[in-house]
Amino acid sequence: IERKISSMKGQLSETIKKFAGMFKNKDALRGIINSSLFDGSFEVSSNYLQPILKSFAISLPIMLFLTGQERIAVVVGIAYFFIYLLTSFASSNAKKVMDKIGNLPSAINATFIGGAMIILLSGVFVTMKERYDYFALLAIVLFVSLYVLKNIRRPMNVGYISEQISHRTMASGLSVESLMKTFVAALLAPPIGWVADVYGVGAALAVLGVIMALFYSIAKVRTA
Numbered sequence: 438i439e440r441k442i443s444s445m446k447g448q449l450s451e452t453i454k455k456f457a458g459m460f461k462n463k464d465a466l467r468g469i470i471n472s473s474l475f476d477g478s479f480e481v482s483s484n485y486l487q488p489i490l491k492s493f494a495i496s497l498p499i500m501l502f503l504t505g506q507e508r509i510a511v512v513v514g515i516a517y518f519f520i521y522l523l524t525s526f527a528s529s530n531a532k533k534v535m536d537k538i539g540n541l542p543s544a545i546n547a548t549f550i551g552g553a554m555i556i557l558l559s560g561v562f563v564t565m566k567e568r569y570d571y572f573a574l575l576a577i578v579l580f581v582s583l584y585v586l587k588n589i590r591r592p593m594n595v596g597y598i599s600e601q602i603s604h605r606t607m608a609s610g611l612s613v614e615s616l617m618k619t620f621v622a623a624l625l626a627p628p629i630g631w632v633a634d635v636y637g638v639g640a641a642l643a644v645l646g647v648i649m650a651l652f653y654s655i656a657k658v659r660t661a
Contacts, residue, residue, distance in 0.1 A: 464659055465601035469614045471545055471656040472594040475552050477621025478649050479587050481629055482556050485638045486580040489563065490516065493577055520581055524588040531592040541597055542660040548590050549649075549656060555583045557646025564639030597658060 494516045495509050503511060535544040562576040595611070602610045625645065633641035 462601055465598060465610065467656065467658045468545075468594065468598045468601055469610065469617060471549055471658055472590070472598070472614050473617035473621050474649065474652055474656050475549055475590060476587065476618040477625060478552070478556065478645055479583060480618070480622040481625045482559065482583065482642055482645055483580075484626075485563075485633065485642055486559060486576065486583075489573060490577050490580060493573055520584055523581065524584050527585040528588040528591060531589045534589050535593060540660065541593060541600075542658045545590065545593050545597055545658050546653075546660070548586055548593070550653060552583060552586055552590075553646050553649035553653070555579050555586065555646075556649060557643050559583070560639045560642030560644070560646060562639075563642060564637065 491509070491513050494512045500508055500511055534548075535541055538544040538547050559576050559579045562572045562579065566572040566576060594614075598610055598614065599607055625648070629641045629645050632644050
């Protein structure tokens, strides 16, 4: 029993050391920051883009025999069903996207910048929809594209992080990533919400896209 306890203590000590070392590993840390910033920004942006998608969905002349909340629930449910099918397909083809871009680090960096640009342009289109209705459709297309991009990135991020840290601390590394994503979303939500209240949703999304782009220098993972 004493040997087992001693062995468990040794394994625990080794795991803690490797977990602490993860924060000293710049490549691992940048991978976690890259993933957390993107996902956190996505969570914040979706709070503003989802209502636009829902409003557009219920404006379509379909299922008019339903009334009120029933029609909203059915139409929006169908819309999200197709979105999730699309994102599932995108996730399964992440490797093809990576191969086309070149390598894993380059793909992660390119999709991060792509996400920032999508959020920024979404903000511009949301602002323009007040004058031209078709810009609302363009904003929705970008929102769906952001969903797809997020699901393409997920296997890439997990793969990159797993290459940088020990398999023993992989679960802990992903837990840290999840916590950082929550922290980023919580940190961004108040100022972006203030911008939305004062200047409008379009301006808030544009600012969020700019913030993402500005933080690219610390989120950029090292390429081979």
